[in-house]
Amino acid sequence: MKELAAPFSMGLPSFLKHLRVLESDGLIRSEKIGRVRTCWMNTEALAAAEGWLAAQRALWQARADRLADYIETEMPKENDEDAG
Amino acid sequence: MPGDTSELTIARFINAPPSVVWKAWSTPEHLAKWWIPAPIECKVVKLDMHPGGGFETLMREGDGAFQPHVEGCFLEIVPQSRLVFTTVLSEGWKPIEPWLALTAIITFEAEGSGTRYTSRVLHKTAEDARKHDEMGFQAGWGTAISQLSAFVERLK
Numbered sequence: 001m002k003e004l005a006a007p008f009s010m011g012l013p014s015f016l017k018h019l020r021v022l023e024s025d026g027l028i029r030s031e032k033i034g035r036v037r038t039c040w041m042n043t044e045a046l047a048a049a050e051g052w053l054a055a056q057r058a059l060w061q062a063r064a065d066r067l068a069d070y071i072e073t074e075m076p077k078e079n080d081e082d083a084g
Numbered sequence: 085m086p087g088d089t090s091e092l093t094i095a096r097f098i099n100a101p102p103s104v105v106w107k108a109w110s111t112p113e114h115l116a117k118w119w120i121p122a123p124i125e126c127k128v129v130k131l132d133m134h135p136g137g138g139f140e141t142l143m144r145e146g147d148g149a150f151q152p153h154v155e156g157c158f159l160e161i162v163p164q165s166r167l168v169f170t171t172v173l174s175e176g177w178k179p180i181e182p183w184l185a186l187t188a189i190i191t192f193e194a195e196g197s198g199t200r201y202t203s204r205v206l207h208k209t210a211e212d213a214r215k216h217d218e219m220g221f222q223a224g225w226g227t228a229i230s231q232l233s234a235f236v237e238r239l240k
Contacts, residue, residue: 053207057092060203066118067201068098071108074117075100 004039090209095202102192105199106164109190115141120153130175133161138175155180159187166191 005015019039022028030039098105108114112128120126120143127150130138137158142150157173160166168189171182186207193200 053090053092056205056207057094060092060205061094061096062121063119064094064096064098064201064203066121067105067108068096070114070118071098071100071104075104075108075114077104 090207091205093202093204095200097195097198098201099198101197102164102194102199105192105201109167110163125150126153132175133158133167135159135161136175136177137161139169140174152183155182164192 004019005012019028019030023030028039030037032038108118110131110133112131115131116126116128119128119141123145125144127142127144128140129142130140132138135158139154139156139158141153143153144150154171155174156169156171157175157177158167158169159173160168166189168187170185170187172179172185172187174180184207186205189204189206191200191202191204193202
């Protein structure tokens, strides 16, 4: 863990917290044998996230989808009030 | 530019006229409902929709403190038709070093009884963006994770 944390300018506890997030998202897996914990990257999940522009595109697409959902289902319709 | 790997365009049809879609964008209480995926909470701090006007949103997960999300400046506003903002400037055209430099050009076109909603997003080169990504590892962690989760969510 110390080896993995070394290049990052944060303490070991914060680093471990970040790793737990990655692990809970399925991006990495880890196994502890004795005092040594070894991490593997889930290459499939990472490859999907690796396409940086693809991730940005997905973000903007999801944002447009949420806007559409919000307008079409949740947003109060003023026109109805006008008509009434 | 075709083949430019630092630019993206997405479009979708929304079943409401441009006036309604514009309202969902330009009203803080509406924007907060869709700008960030649930359960992450969004707070709209600035939404001054005129050229040079500030745009700032914060995000919060659970009971934590609000974290930076987007800080930018509007460049162009044509009500019910087009808005442009960038993250390389803040309110009043002040240059800033964003976590992710981008300019977003959003257009609202009437199509039948609805709206063709298009986002064209310009970045620096993908290489620059990656570099920035690594530099902003700590500051951008929350954003990166939420972007990643949003991405992964869509893959399911």
